[in-house]
Amino acid sequence: MSNPNETKPFIPHIAILTSSGMGHLTPSFRLAALLANNNCLVTFVTTHLTVSLAESNSISSFLSTFPQIISRNFTVLPLDPTSVNSTDPFFLQWETIRRSAHLLSPLLASSSPPLTTLVTDMMLASSFVPATADLCLPNYILFTSSAKMCSLFAYFPTAIAAYDSNEKPDIFSNGIHINDSLTIPKSWLPPPLLDPTHLFATQFVANGKQIIESAGILINTFEGLETESLQSLNRGNIVKGLPQMIPVGPLAPCDFERGQGLPWLDNQPDNSVVYVSFGSRTSMSREQIKELGNGLLTSGYKFLWVVKDKKVDKDDEDGVEEIVGHEFIEKAKDKGLVVKTWVDQVGILSHQAVGGFVTHCGWNSVVEAALCGVPMLAWPQGGDQKINANVVESRGLGLWVESWGWGGGELVKAEEIGTKIRELMINERFKIEAAHVKEKANNANKNVRALINQGL
Ligand code: UDP
Ligand code: UDP
Numbered sequence: 189m190s191n192p193n194e195t196k197p198f199i200p201h202i203a204i205l206t207s208s209g210m211g212h213l214t215p216s217f218r219l220a221a222l223l224a225n226n227n228c229l230v231t232f233v234t235t236h237l238t239v240s241l242a243e244s245n246s247i248s249s250f251l252s253t254f255p256q257i258i259s260r261n262f263t264v265l266p267l268d269p270t271s272v273n274s275t276d277p278f279f280l281q282w283e284t285i286r287r288s289a290h291l292l293s294p295l296l297a298s299s300s301p302p303l304t305t306l307v308t309d310m311m312l313a314s315s316f317v318p319a320t321a322d323l324c325l326p327n328y329i330l331f332t333s334s335a336k337m338c339s340l341f342a343y344f345p346t347a348i349a350a351y352d353s354n355e356k357p358d359i360f361s362n363g364i365h366i367n368d369s370l371t372i373p374k375s376w377l378p379p380p381l382l383d384p385t386h387l388f389a390t391q392f393v394a395n396g397k398q399i400i401e402s403a404g405i406l407i408n409t410f411e412g413l414e415t416e417s418l419q420s421l422n423r424g425n426i427v428k429g430l431p432q433m434i435p436v437g438p439l440a441p442c443d444f445e446r447g448q449g450l451p452w453l454d455n456q457p458d459n460s461v462v463y464v465s466f467g468s469r470t471s472m473s474r475e476q477i478k479e480l481g482n483g484l485l486t487s488g489y490k491f492l493w494v495v496k497d498k499k500v501d502k503d504d505e506d507g508v509e510e511i512v513g514h515e516f517i518e519k520a521k522d523k524g525l526v527v528k529t530w531v532d533q534v535g536i537l538s539h540q541a542v543g544g545f546v547t548h549c550g551w552n553s554v555v556e557a558a559l560c561g562v563p564m565l566a567w568p569q570g571g572d573q574k575i576n577a578n579v580v581e582s583r584g585l586g587l588w589v590e591s592w593g594w595g596g597g598e599l600v601k602a603e604e605i606g607t608k609i610r611e612l613m614i615n616e617r618f619k620i621e622a623a624h625v626k627e628k629a630n631n632a633n634k635n636v637r638a639l640i641n642q643g644l
Pocket of ligand 2: 208209210211310311332333341378391392395469550551570571573
């Protein structure tokens with residue numbers, strides 16, 4: 189991103205184009221803040237129409253905390269939802285933005301001072317990398333999941349090219365064999381990928397193909413967490429000709445993300461509390477919520493549980509008591525805190541009272557737990573989360589009970605949940621490894637700042 193021919197101090201002007209969902213917005217904010225705090229001018233491009241309240245609230249907070257960041261609103265064209273094979277509002281929003289790509293170039297071309305670099309969210313690569321080619325700017329991809337997931341993302345178009353519905357009805361039966369040391373089992377694949385006509389699958393293939401044309405891939409991970417995957421990607425062992433992977437993680441949280449604190453947590457002993465959350469867009473069945481609640485009670489540990497009843501927060505109308513039941517609230521009185529609001533997750537994970545995290549393994553959650561040195565019980569619910577759970581387990585940061593399957597599958601019983609939580613909280617090896625990775629995370633964070641100051 190540096191310009192060696194400039195004699196005047198060179199200030200890069202970087203446009204960041206984000207997509208939809210907190211799992212994508214949050215790392216975009218953090219990257220924007222990192223660049224803006226390290227001598228770059230940043231233009232942040234959003235669509236004002238968001239799926240969730242969490243997204244619109246955080247965009248407003250982000251922009252008001254960073255008045256030096258230029259905000260550009262990108263008006264998208266409406267999408268006919270019957271024209272695509274998915275009803276997931278976040279996937280539909282990605283598609284809506286993708287199909288409006290041709291409208292972005294004129295908006296960016298009018299930037300003043302002129303842009304020097306673009307950064308495009310991974311879910312928009314297929315249409316925005318070509319649509320902005322006329323601007324002749326280096327276009328980097330922001331990859332918001334793990335390097336292991338990036339290996340699948342980059343390789344999957346090759347695998348799918350072999351698809352022949354007549355002769356090979358199940359090309360996935362032996363998993364995706366990427367190279368001699370990496371095969372992704374079929375059961376780990378994001379479920380929508382198993383149907384090549386699914387909107388998610390078509391986006392995944394198109395985006396995966398396109399990243400090869402980008403200037404580089406900024407990824408929210410770090411050497412100390414995913415050494416091997418980063419090496420394989422950068423040595424051409426996954427896909428030949430893949431641009432450089434630039435680990436920029438762990439992307440540090442911005443000040444505006446800080447919450448007010450939880451006095452309940454302040455009163456708990458060190459390492460005594462299990463934090464339970466499944467991210468911003470995963471809801472569980474009431475039946476599974478009941479088992480989880482009872483599992484927490486039988487674990488014998490105190491807990492802080494963020495309950496989510498609906499995928500999109502605007503639809504989440506029932507109160508916490510209605511969801512978990514009055515009986516549970518009574519039993520949990522001295523044992524835990526159950527909330528149904530947006531919480532400051534990094535604030536919680538970095539609190540000394542928290543000793544373990546039951547997580548769906550959304551990649552941001554994994555990186556945040558790594559940054560805070562908190563061991564995890566991985567309970568993947570969908571998407572890239574089994575691949576991320578494998579990273580957690582193989583890095584020694586916690587445990588994953590593979591037989592629990594995806595969320596919405598077989599009911600996982602309270603007793604088993606309680607047993608695994610005890611294993612998580614007791615195991616000293618997880619604590620030692622998590623402390624070790626935390627140290628590496630903090631060092632990686634310093635290195636990224638230095639890298640940006642040198643012009644990436
Ligand atoms: N998050 C939060 N408070 C909440 C729920 C989520 O701060 O109450 C944040 C969490 O810290 C993470 C992001 O939202 O940064 C969720 O991203 P992740 O990749 O973990 O999961 P997703 O929500 O995309 O499934
Ligand atoms: N994903 C991916 N490549 C794609 C589409 C999605 O790696 O082309 C990942 C994405 O980061 C996401 C998961 O697969 O975590 C499934 O999407 P989801 O809607 O859960 O997004 P999230 O909000 O969790 O990032």
